[in-house]
Amino acid sequence: MSQFPQAVSFRSNAAGALNDSSLRAAMRHATTTFGKKRVDAIGNNPFEEWREKASEIRTDVLNNLDEYVEMFSQNATRAGAVVHRAKDSVNACEIVASLLKDHRAYKVVKSKSMITEEIHLNAYLEKNGVKVVETDLGEYIIQIAGETPSHIIVPAIHKSRQQVGRLFCDKLGCSYSEDPESLTKTARTILREEFLSAPAAISGSNFAIAETGSISLFTNEGNGRMVTTLPPLHIAVTAIEKILPKVSDLALFMRLLPRSATGQVLTSYFSLITGSRKEGESTGSRHFHIILLDNGRSEILRGDCKDILKCIRCGACMNVCPVYGMIGGHAYDSTYPGPMGVILSSVLNGLDRAHPLLDASTLCGACADVCPVKVPLPKLINRLREIKVERGLSPELETIGMAGFGVAAKYHELFELGQRAASYVWPLLSLVDKQTIDRLPKPASKSLKRRVL
Amino acid sequence: MRAQLFATCLVDTFYPETGEAVIKLLRHFGVDVIFPREQTCCGKPPNSAGYAKQARKAAEHFISVFKSPDPVIVPSGSCASMVKNHYPEMFHDNLRLFQAARDLSARTFELTQFLVHELKAHQRGFTGSGKITYHSSCQLTRELGVREEPLTLLRSIEGAEFCPMPSADRCCGFGGVFMGKLPEVSMALADDKLDNILDSGADTVTGCDHGCLMNISDAIRRRGAHVDVKHIAVILAEGLK
Incomplete structure (x- = not known):
C-alpha cells in the first residue's frame, strides 16, 4: 500500500493487466509487429548518423527555446495565424473554448493529438457544451468506448478487431463485423459527414517550424488534412518544445519519425500548414489559431530531466519496452505511458502522483537503443529514482535495508557477518517479502570467501 | 599475468x-588470481534503486580495495558495467576519486571480454556435450557492448551444440530491485524468456549474469521444465582441455 493516496496504483494496475489475456495477445502482436517493421524500415540506412544529428538539433532547440518560440510566434503571425501562449492546461482549454464561443461553434472535429490528451481538452469542451468528434480511427474507437489512448501513436493498440467489431455494433448500431476494411468503412461514412459539417477543427502538431511559423502533421488516414482544410476555424495546440528551427530540418525528422513510430518509410500524408487561407487559395482554414502550451515545460528545462523534452513522441521506446509490452498503456494511468511516459509523467504531474511508475523499468536499455533523438531514458529514470529516494517517497523497509547495506558495503567483516546470518535467517525473510524470497535460491552454506580464503 | 577477481x-x-x-578457468590460462578478502558489493543494487549515497559508499570501498594496477575480472555484465561505466560518472565532484574511478574502469573486464580479448581462450577451445542456448543480458549487451565474446567461447566448445534462442537480448525481467517491485511483471517476462529457451531446443541455458540466471531458474522451477541453468564460467571450467 502506498502512503500517498494520490499515487498511481501501478503495481495492482499492472497485475490486473497481466490477467487480461486478450490485452496480452493484442500487445504482443502489436509491439512485435512494430518492432519488426521498424528494423526493416531502418534497413541499412545510417540510423546512428541520423539520430546523432537529430539529437544535436533537438538539444539546440532546448538550449535556445525562448528565442525559437519567439521566432516561431513572429513568423506564424506574419503568415496570418493568431498565436496564443498558454501557461497551463486550464489556460489552454479556456483559450480553445473561448475561440469556439467567438465563432459560435458547438461542434469540433479533431485529428489525433497527445497534447490535447495531456490537457484533457475533450472533457473540458464537452462540459462547456461542445461536441467533440475524434476523426483518427484509433482515437474514434477509444472515444466511443469512453477510454483513453494506451499508446501515443496507436491509441487503440490494446483492442482486438473482434472487440472493435462488438463496440461498433453496440455504439453505432451497425451489424457485427470484424473485418478491418468494413469497420473502417463504417467509421468513414460517419466521419465524412462530420468533416463536411463541422464549423471548427482542432489538431496538434508533430513539429512547429520556427523559420516559417508553420505547423506540420504526419498522418496515415487523411483525416488530418480534412480537419485542417475543411472547417473555417482551425485551432492547433502544440507544446513549446516541439519546435524545429528550419523547414530543411524536416528532411531529417521525416526520415526518423515514421520509421521509429510505425516502421513506415513515410506516412501516407504529410501536411505543412503555414498561416490561414490567403487570397486566391481554395483550401485551408480561414481562421488559424495556434496555442503554444508551456504546462510546466519551462520549469522542466531547468531541471535534471530536461532531456525528456527532446522527445518527438514516436513511441519507439514503448514498442520495445518489455514492461510496456507486457501490460499496455492503461496501467500507467497517465497520459503518456512507456519509458518516455514514466519520465514525462513524473515531471509533468509530480512525483507524489507518478513515483510508482518509476518501478516500470528493468533499466534494460532497449528504449535508449531505439530513441531517434537519443534521450537517455534509463539514465533519466534512474535519476528520478534518486529524487524519489531524496524526497522520502520510497517504502520504509527498503530505505532501512539500503541504509544497512551502505554501512555493510564499507566494512567487509560486517558484510560477511550479514552473509552468514542470511544463510540462517533466510526462512524468516519470507515474512518480509515471501513472494520474492521464494523466487531466490538459499544462500550457500559456505560463501566463496569461506571456501577459498 | 596477475589479475584480481571481484566475485560479485x-x-x-x-x-x-x-x-x-x-578461478579455475583463469588459472588454467596462466593467470595468477588474487581474490581480495575486503571486497563486498559493487553498489549496483542501491544504484539502480535510486540510493545514490549508498552506491557511492560501495564504489569508494571498491576503488580502495582494487587499487593495485592489476586488471579486475568480474563474472557479471551488470556489475562490470557498474564499475566501468557508472563509477566515473559518480565522482564528478571529486577529482581524486574521479581519476581513480577512470583508471579502475580502464582495467576492469567482464569475464568473457577478458577470456576472449586478453587470454584468447577460444583459440585453445573447450570440450562439452549437449545443447546449449545463451541469454544475452541487458547491461552486458547494451552498456558494455559485449555481444560476440560469449558466443565465440560457446562456439569453441567441441562436442556441444550451440542453439540460439529467439529474442536472446530481450530482458528476462530480473532488473535487480525490479524483481521485488513488480513481481508479477517480472515473472511474466521470465516466463516469456523460458518459452524462448524451450524454443531453442537446448537442454542447458547459460549467460554471464547470475541475476538473470537466478530469475530464469525460478521460471524453470515454477513450470517444472527440464532445462539446466549454468553460468558460462561453469560450462567453460567443466570443459577445460
Whole structure:
C-alpha cells in the first residue's frame, strides 16, 4: 500500500493487466509487429548518423527555446495565424473554448493529438457544451468506448478487431463485423459527414517550424488534412518544445519519425500548414489559431530531466519496452505511458502522483537503443529514482535495508557477518517479502570467501 | 599475468561454485588470481534503486580495495558495467576519486571480454556435450557492448551444440530491485524468456549474469521444465582441455 493516496496504483494496475489475456495477445502482436517493421524500415540506412544529428538539433532547440518560440510566434503571425501562449492546461482549454464561443461553434472535429490528451481538452469542451468528434480511427474507437489512448501513436493498440467489431455494433448500431476494411468503412461514412459539417477543427502538431511559423502533421488516414482544410476555424495546440528551427530540418525528422513510430518509410500524408487561407487559395482554414502550451515545460528545462523534452513522441521506446509490452498503456494511468511516459509523467504531474511508475523499468536499455533523438531514458529514470529516494517517497523497509547495506558495503567483516546470518535467517525473510524470497535460491552454506580464503 | 577477481556479492553469497569455476578457468590460462578478502558489493543494487549515497559508499570501498594496477575480472555484465561505466560518472565532484574511478574502469573486464580479448581462450577451445542456448543480458549487451565474446567461447566448445534462442537480448525481467517491485511483471517476462529457451531446443541455458540466471531458474522451477541453468564460467571450467 502506498502512503500517498494520490499515487498511481501501478503495481495492482499492472497485475490486473497481466490477467487480461486478450490485452496480452493484442500487445504482443502489436509491439512485435512494430518492432519488426521498424528494423526493416531502418534497413541499412545510417540510423546512428541520423539520430546523432537529430539529437544535436533537438538539444539546440532546448538550449535556445525562448528565442525559437519567439521566432516561431513572429513568423506564424506574419503568415496570418493568431498565436496564443498558454501557461497551463486550464489556460489552454479556456483559450480553445473561448475561440469556439467567438465563432459560435458547438461542434469540433479533431485529428489525433497527445497534447490535447495531456490537457484533457475533450472533457473540458464537452462540459462547456461542445461536441467533440475524434476523426483518427484509433482515437474514434477509444472515444466511443469512453477510454483513453494506451499508446501515443496507436491509441487503440490494446483492442482486438473482434472487440472493435462488438463496440461498433453496440455504439453505432451497425451489424457485427470484424473485418478491418468494413469497420473502417463504417467509421468513414460517419466521419465524412462530420468533416463536411463541422464549423471548427482542432489538431496538434508533430513539429512547429520556427523559420516559417508553420505547423506540420504526419498522418496515415487523411483525416488530418480534412480537419485542417475543411472547417473555417482551425485551432492547433502544440507544446513549446516541439519546435524545429528550419523547414530543411524536416528532411531529417521525416526520415526518423515514421520509421521509429510505425516502421513506415513515410506516412501516407504529410501536411505543412503555414498561416490561414490567403487570397486566391481554395483550401485551408480561414481562421488559424495556434496555442503554444508551456504546462510546466519551462520549469522542466531547468531541471535534471530536461532531456525528456527532446522527445518527438514516436513511441519507439514503448514498442520495445518489455514492461510496456507486457501490460499496455492503461496501467500507467497517465497520459503518456512507456519509458518516455514514466519520465514525462513524473515531471509533468509530480512525483507524489507518478513515483510508482518509476518501478516500470528493468533499466534494460532497449528504449535508449531505439530513441531517434537519443534521450537517455534509463539514465533519466534512474535519476528520478534518486529524487524519489531524496524526497522520502520510497517504502520504509527498503530505505532501512539500503541504509544497512551502505554501512555493510564499507566494512567487509560486517558484510560477511550479514552473509552468514542470511544463510540462517533466510526462512524468516519470507515474512518480509515471501513472494520474492521464494523466487531466490538459499544462500550457500559456505560463501566463496569461506571456501577459498 | 596477475589479475584480481571481484566475485560479485551474488556469486560470493549464493553461487560460490561459479566463483571457483572462474578461478579455475583463469588459472588454467596462466593467470595468477588474487581474490581480495575486503571486497563486498559493487553498489549496483542501491544504484539502480535510486540510493545514490549508498552506491557511492560501495564504489569508494571498491576503488580502495582494487587499487593495485592489476586488471579486475568480474563474472557479471551488470556489475562490470557498474564499475566501468557508472563509477566515473559518480565522482564528478571529486577529482581524486574521479581519476581513480577512470583508471579502475580502464582495467576492469567482464569475464568473457577478458577470456576472449586478453587470454584468447577460444583459440585453445573447450570440450562439452549437449545443447546449449545463451541469454544475452541487458547491461552486458547494451552498456558494455559485449555481444560476440560469449558466443565465440560457446562456439569453441567441441562436442556441444550451440542453439540460439529467439529474442536472446530481450530482458528476462530480473532488473535487480525490479524483481521485488513488480513481481508479477517480472515473472511474466521470465516466463516469456523460458518459452524462448524451450524454443531453442537446448537442454542447458547459460549467460554471464547470475541475476538473470537466478530469475530464469525460478521460471524453470515454477513450470517444472527440464532445462539446466549454468553460468558460462561453469560450462567453460567443466570443459577445460
